[in-house]
Amino acid sequence: MEAFLAKFLPVCEPLLAGNELAYVTEAVSTGWISSAGKYVKAFEEAFAQYCGVKHGIAVSNGTVALHLALVALGVGKGDEVIIPDFTMMASALAVCYTGAMPVFVDADTETWNISPAAVAAKITPRTKVVMPVHIFGNPCDMAALESICADKNIILLEDAAEAHGASFGGKRAGGLSRIAGFSFFANKNVTTGEGGMVVTDDDDLAQACRYYKNLCFPLDAPRTYLHADIGFNYRMSNIHAAIGLAQTERADDLKQQRQAHGLLYRERLAEIQGVCLQQDQPGGENVFWMNGLAVTPEYGRSRDELVAYLKEQAIDTRLFFNGMHRQPALEKYGCDCRGAYPVSDMLADNGFYLPSGSGLSNDDIHRVCDVVAAFRR
Known part of the structure; x- marks a missing residue:
């Protein structure tokens, strides 16, 4: 009987105690509910600033954020991407979507993050990217990983899906590698319900992400509905971005x-x-x-x-x-x-x-x- 009367404690529910309702109401009342509304750009700018980087590219979820980042980096068939063995399946799937091969590395016994020593042992001539995951919000040893990647001319890409606001060496997650992907699922520290974002300081990578996420429509030319490349519909709606902006204000x-x-x-x-x-x-x-x-x-x-x-x-x-x-x-x-x-x-x-x-x-x-x-x- 005592357990029946006890307050139920969910494993994780969002805390929506800021401007979320006001911003969503404004988006709905004005009819701007697609990806063309003002909150998308505002959220991208605010979250990129929060991470300490120049660019944010809002997308529909964290898995596609990683896929989009890998596509922008040119990862494809024949390449290998080193990831943690102990991670959410989405990390591996994002690699598979490109045609590349995920390569697994065991976790460190104490931090439960990817083991840098084990990363070095898994590198082959096909290794193009190392994609560490900041497990449960605990940042990886990015100094060791950066050193390994720099020596081998390998790209470092953060899977920061669980690490909003985490930092290493005084720099925030998202700004610890050339490009990074975040998730804003309902249980994340910053949420949009469903959503994700790619963040980067690299102008060219940001442009590539914006291009590929929107069906490869030209970025600076009229739409003729002729598409030069295979793109993806990875856009975030204005409603989700409205929630994300309010969350970022209280991050x-x-x-x-x-x-x-x-x-x-x-x-x-x-x-x-x-x-x-x-x-x-x-x-x-x-x-x-x-x-x-x-x-x-x-x-x-x-x-x-x-x-x-x-x-x-x-x-x-x-x-x-x-x-x-x-x-x-x-x-x-x-x-x-x-x-x-x-x-x-x-x-x-x-x-x-x-x-x-x-x-x-x-x-x-x-x-x-x-x-x-x-x-x-």
Whole structure:
């Protein structure tokens, strides 16, 4: 009965407490609901400025943001793109869309990000891009990755889908590589519901992204409806951009809330034997998109038992990603799924994340941690 009466804690819900409704209402009331409205450009400019770069190109989701960035870089059949094994499937799919081959690298045991040492071991003459993912908002060791890529004349492309406002060495995610892709899915620190953005300082790459995202219509000439290249309909609507602009206006506040929650989770969960936590990347600023843990044998219960118990207590969770080397679709595509990925496997088999939305209260977090602590055997 107690669990039935308990407040349900979703794993992550958006916090829409700024100008979102006002901007969307203005877009709807004026009829500007397509990609031609004023909020698209305003959002692109505001978010690019937030990342510390010159250009933002708004698109319909984070997966296509990565695909568009890869297309702008000229990635195609015969190329290899190194990605983390421990990541969301979208990272690999964006590479597959180009005809290139994703190559997997195991995670670091502490930060759970791509291991730079393992990256160096996977480079071949076909490697064109290294695409690190800032897992759960924890920035990668970009200095080590940049050094590896510079030595081999390889392009560094950030998958910053989970890292709005994160930084490394004093520079924000999105400005740590030649080009980057973000997601604005509903659970992200900055959201548009569905949406994404490519950000870059490179004028030519920005122009290429704008060209390819809109069916390859000419950028500076009248539309004759003759298309010189194969393009994509990756446009973002004015309504989504209106939400994104309002979110960007409060991006630092949203980040600080997630960070405060992350530190409280870390403080409480560190007290519980058998709980393994992600560690911050030295030199980086973690924005705690998600607060995850991996259950070790010392906990006395399995991951799945704990997840089921949390559900009984009206606390929502999500399992960690399955490694890319385990994905049937990628094996079918032709990826090399052989080899050992022990860290990725450990996280996939034992990890999950807890409620992490920006609107959580401290009491909510204490309640979650109390349940995790009480269930330990």
